[in-house]
Amino acid sequence: MTVDYMLLNEQMEALAQAEGWYVSLFANASALLWETLTDINWAGFYTVEGPDLVLGPFHGKVACIRIPREKGVCGAALRENRTMLVPDVHAFPGHIACDSASRSELVIPLRDRRGKPAAVLDIDSPILNRFSDADREGLETFARIIEKAMKGLSPMEKTVYLAGGCFWGCQKYFDLMDGVIETEVGYANGETENPTYEQVKHGAGHAETVRVVYDPARLPLRELLERYFQVIDPTAVNHQGEDFGVQYRTGIYYADPADASTVADALRDLSRRYDKPLAVENQPLQNFYSAEEYHQKYLEKHPDGYCHIHFD
Ligand code: SME
Numbered sequence: 001m002t003v004d005y006m007l008l009n010e011q012m013e014a015l016a017q018a019e020g021w022y023v024s025l026f027a028n029a030s031a032l033l034w035e036t037l038t039d040i041n042w043a044g045f046y047t048v049e050g051p052d053l054v055l056g057p058f059h060g061k062v063a064c065i066r067i068p069r070e071k072g073v074c075g076a077a078l079r080e081n082r083t084m085l086v087p088d089v090h091a092f093p094g095h096i097a098c099d100s101a102s103r104s105e106l107v108i109p110l111r112d113r114r115g116k117p118a119a120v121l122d123i124d125s126p127i128l129n130r131f132s133d134a135d136r137e138g139l140e141t142f143a144r145i146i147e148k149a150m151k152g153l154s155p156m157e158k159t160v161y162l163a164g165g166c167f168w169g170c171q172k173y174f175d176l177m178d179g180v181i182e183t184e185v186g187y188a189n190g191e192t193e194n195p196t197y198e199q200v201k202h203g204a205g206h207a208e209t210v211r212v213v214y215d216p217a218r219l220p221l222r223e224l225l226e227r228y229f230q231v232i233d234p235t236a237v238n239h240q241g242e243d244f245g246v247q248y249r250t251g252i253y254y255a256d257p258a259d260a261s262t263v264a265d266a267l268r269d270l271s272r273r274y275d276k277p278l279a280v281e282n283q284p285l286q287n288f289y290s291a292e293e294y295h296q297k298y299l300e301k302h303p304d305g306y307c308h309i310h311f312d
Helices: 005-018 022-036 072-080 133-149 167-175 197-201 221-229 257-271
Strands: 042-049 052-060 066-068 084-086 104-111 117-125 158-164 180-188 207-214 250-254 281-284 288-290
Touching (some): 005 022, 005 133, 022 052, 022 117, 022 133, 052 117, 072 084, 072 104, 072 117, 104 133, 117 133, 158 221, 207 221, 221 257, 250 257, 257 281
Parallel strands (some): 250 281
Antiparallel strands (some): 042 052, 042 117, 052 066, 084 104, 104 117, 180 207, 180 288
């Protein structure tokens, strides 16, 4: 049966947009493959962990938990960084038979957003020569969709959205912190969809915000918030540094409801250090639109550019 890869990949796009954490992403991706592909007996993922590949979400029979990188079709795909289409697994030296029914196999390597080997997608079939070039192409696109959406392999990786005035300086400030993995500037919690900088400047209602991806094992949220408090005037209303306007309000917009109490506690403790009421918003993230490319890492591109934060 021919597979409608266009449809499959549209479905994967939708799932990938809903969640980028690798466990949810891989779990739904394997379920989707299992429902869609005929004549397969295993579809799932192995993730890179030190010298090994470790079993991730899958559908099919119980499987080997660890595969050394130098072994198996999976190891070869990772080492050679290319898809391995194996028409006959018995003819592949080093093939690992987790399920003795497997006869052919397709393995596609996945890289993380820093370009490092992160995982493999492995699909097995009990039929000899099950996978065609069309399958390979369709499934490589499928893998690229997952790769693009994948937030990373550390289940510990977390994201919070912080507005602290002009996002140029804020982004640089967070980029310099140990434990910050990635940042992006954008517009949060406003009315218009996909606003431009000009629209935000003229009151579309968004705050200039930095999406901060961090490793809470190295930088707990509470610590990150304390560092953020050091560079804002938390009592200033719609104003930071030289900048005035609703887009320069301060705010902590959390993506994970479990962070709400940490944010509330941090703001309560901060308020005790001020006589005036705090103006820092404490809200769940409603929306975030990436800012134009020229705003990203602005101070790396323009080291002498305007910055309301003093780095000393
Ligand atoms: N056959 C794979 C091992 C994984 S199982 O098929 C699920 C390999 O040779 O790498």
